[in-house]
Amino acid sequence: MPANRHNGYTDYGIGLGLRVPHYRHILAERPTCAWFEIISENFMVDGGRPLEVLDAILEQYQVVQHGVSLYLGSADKIDRAHLRRLKTLVKRTKTPWLSDHLCWGSVDGTYTHDLLPMPYTREAAIRTAEKIRSVRDFLEVPICVENVSSYMEFHASEMTEWEFLTEVVERADCGILLDVNNIYVSSRNHGFDPRRYIDSIPHHRVGQMHIAGHTKFEKYIVDTHDHPVLDPVWELYTRATRLCGVTATLLEWDDKIPSFDEVHAEALKANRYIEAARAAQKDSN
Amino acid sequence: MHAAITRPLARGDRAQRRWFDGTSSDRALARLVKPSRTLRPVERVEIYNRMYWFRLLDSLAQDFPALRAHLGEQRFWDLAERYLAAHPSRSFTLRNLGRRLPRFLRAHPELVHPDGPAAVDLARFEWAQVVAFDGLERPPLEPTALAAADPATVRIGLQPYVTLLAVRHPVDDFVIRLKQEERLRSAASNATQETLEPQRNHEPLAPCPVLDLAVHRVANQLYYKRLAPEAALLLRRLRAGHSLADACSVAFRASRIDPELQSQLVRDWFSTWTRLGWLCAA
Numbered sequence: 001m002p003a004n005r006h007n008g009y010t011d012y013g014i015g016l017g018l019r020v021p022h023y024r025h026i027l028a029e030r031p032t033c034a035w036f037e038i039i040s041e042n043f044m045v046d047g048g049r050p051l052e053v054l055d056a057i058l059e060q061y062q063v064v065q066h067g068v069s070l071y072l073g074s075a076d077k078i079d080r081a082h083l084r085r086l087k088t089l090v091k092r093t094k095t096p097w098l099s100d101h102l103c104w105g106s107v108d109g110t111y112t113h114d115l116l117p118m119p120y121t122r123e124a125a126i127r128t129a130e131k132i133r134s135v136r137d138f139l140e141v142p143i144c145v146e147n148v149s150s151y152m153e154f155h156a157s158e159m160t161e162w163e164f165l166t167e168v169v170e171r172a173d174c175g176i177l178l179d180v181n182n183i184y185v186s187s188r189n190h191g192f193d194p195r196r197y198i199d200s201i202p203h204h205r206v207g208q209m210h211i212a213g214h215t216k217f218e219k220y221i222v223d224t225h226d227h228p229v230l231d232p233v234w235e236l237y238t239r240a241t242r243l244c245g246v247t248a249t250l251l252e253w254d255d256k257i258p259s260f261d262e263v264h265a266e267a268l269k270a271n272r273y274i275e276a277a278r279a280a281q282k283d284s285n
Numbered sequence: 286m287h288a289a290i291t292r293p294l295a296r297g298d299r300a301q302r303r304w305f306d307g308t309s310s311d312r313a314l315a316r317l318v319k320p321s322r323t324l325r326p327v328e329r330v331e332i333y334n335r336m337y338w339f340r341l342l343d344s345l346a347q348d349f350p351a352l353r354a355h356l357g358e359q360r361f362w363d364l365a366e367r368y369l370a371a372h373p374s375r376s377f378t379l380r381n382l383g384r385r386l387p388r389f390l391r392a393h394p395e396l397v398h399p400d401g402p403a404a405v406d407l408a409r410f411e412w413a414q415v416v417a418f419d420g421l422e423r424p425p426l427e428p429t430a431l432a433a434a435d436p437a438t439v440r441i442g443l444q445p446y447v448t449l450l451a452v453r454h455p456v457d458d459f460v461i462r463l464k465q466e467e468r469l470r471s472a473a474s475n476a477t478q479e480t481l482e483p484q485r486n487h488e489p490l491a492p493c494p495v496l497d498l499a500v501h502r503v504a505n506q507l508y509y510k511r512l513a514p515e516a517a518l519l520l521r522r523l524r525a526g527h528s529l530a531d532a533c534s535v536a537f538r539a540s541r542i543d544p545e546l547q548s549q550l551v552r553d554w555f556s557t558w559t560r561l562g563w564l565c566a567a
Contacts, residue, residue: 046420048446049502109375111373111377155319219324220324220332
C-alpha cells in the first residue's frame, strides 16, 4: 500500500523538511536522510543561492516538492505562468509526486499567503477537483492534497471535513497528504473525534503523511511547527499507519528550529510508532 | 471573508469591532462563521486576521532591516502597515512583497518625515539586495568575446541581478556599520538572533554627494561596490542598449579624467566587470 500511484510507486520512508538553518550542515556533513521535502515556492526563483543549494541537495538526496501557493480551493483560475514556473522546478527535482493544500488563499490575484479553510460544499468540491485534475495534467506528476489545520468553520458547509476531502480526492482521482497533526489541531478547535476522521478517508489514496508539533493556547490550539510531536499526534499517526500502511512520512519543523540531528532524531521516532502499528495489525489478524 | 482577513488590525492587534457597513463585526461574521465552544465567530476570524498581518509585516521587516533600524521600530511598523494596505501581495511569493516600497516612499514622504530621502535610498538599496540574491544570471561574456568585438557596433548587456543605484546617502556604510553593531551585540550576549531587534542608536544618515553603487553577487554571495561616476554612466548606457563606443563616449563627456588615462581606465573596468561576471549578451 505505501508505494502507490499517488506517490509515484516510491517507498521513501521518513524524511525532513529542507530548511535554511540546516543548509550549511547538510552541505558540509552530508548526513543520512531518506529524503527531503522542499517548499516549491522557495526555489521558484530565477537564480542565485537557492538554486545552487537545491542542485547540491539533488546530487545526494531524494527530494519531494510541497507547495503552498496553488490555492486549489480558490475561485481564481489557475495561473498558467505560475504552473509553467512550477513545471520547470518539477523537471529539475524530478519529484515523484507533488503536494499542495486543500485550501484557498487568494482572491482576484491578491494573496493572503495563508492556508485558509474552505466551506465544505459539493460545489466547492467539484470546482476544486477540476482544478487538481488540470494541475496534474499540466505538471504530469501525481498530486497529493493536504488537509489543513483550521480555526474556523462555515455555516455554508454541507458535510464534514473528512467527507469533503474524500469527495475532492475521489472526484479528482488524486492522492492525499495526510497531516495527522492538522487533524488533531482542527479536532480540538472544532470539537470532532480525530479518529473518526482518520477512519473515514480513503486509505488507499494516502501517498504521504505529515507529522508536526503544535501549541496550545487558552481557547484554541495552533499548528506552529515549533515543537516536537506531541503524544496524541503520535497516537493518531499510529492509527493512520495501521490503516494506510507504512507511508512516506515527513516531520515539519519550521520555527525555533533546533539542530539537524535533533530534528532528524525526532522524525525517526516515527519508526517506533510504525512498529506499534505493525504489531497492532498483526494482533488484529 | 478575504476582506475580513486582510483588514488592518485595530488597537491591541485585535480585529476591528465594526464591520464595513458600520454594524457589529461579531454579528456580520456570525452569519458566515460558526462559533466554537470557546470562541465567537469574530474571534475565530481574528486568528487569521492577525496571522495575515504578522506574516506580511515580518516578511517586510526581514527584507528591509536597515530601513527598520533607520526609522526606528514604531515608525517602521506604521510605514509597513500603510504600505501593505496600499499594496497587498500580488505575487505567489512573499519575496516580491517589498518591490513597490521605494516608489511608495517617494509618493508618501510625509510617512517618514524628515527622513524621506534617506529612507528611499535605503529601501532601494535593500530591494536591490533581494534582486541580487536570486535574480536571473545569463551566461557571462568571456573576455575574448569582448576583445574581438567592434566597439562601434557591439552591444553588451548587464546581468539582470546587478542593480545600479545613484544614491544621496552612504547607505553602504550604514549597512556595514549596522552589521558590525549587530555582531558586537551578538558577541556580548548569549541571546539568540531572534531576540536581536534593530535599535535606533546609530548616527543619522547624513546626505552626501551622489554615490554610484552596484549591488550584485559573486559566487552567490551578496556584495555592493562603489563605482566612479563615469563607470556608472557607462554601465547604464550599456544596459540601455547603446553600443560600447557610444557608452564610452557619453561616460566621459563631462568627465575631468585626463583623456590619456581614459582608455586604460575603461580596460581596467571591463577587466573587473568580466571577472565579476556582470557582463552578458545584450
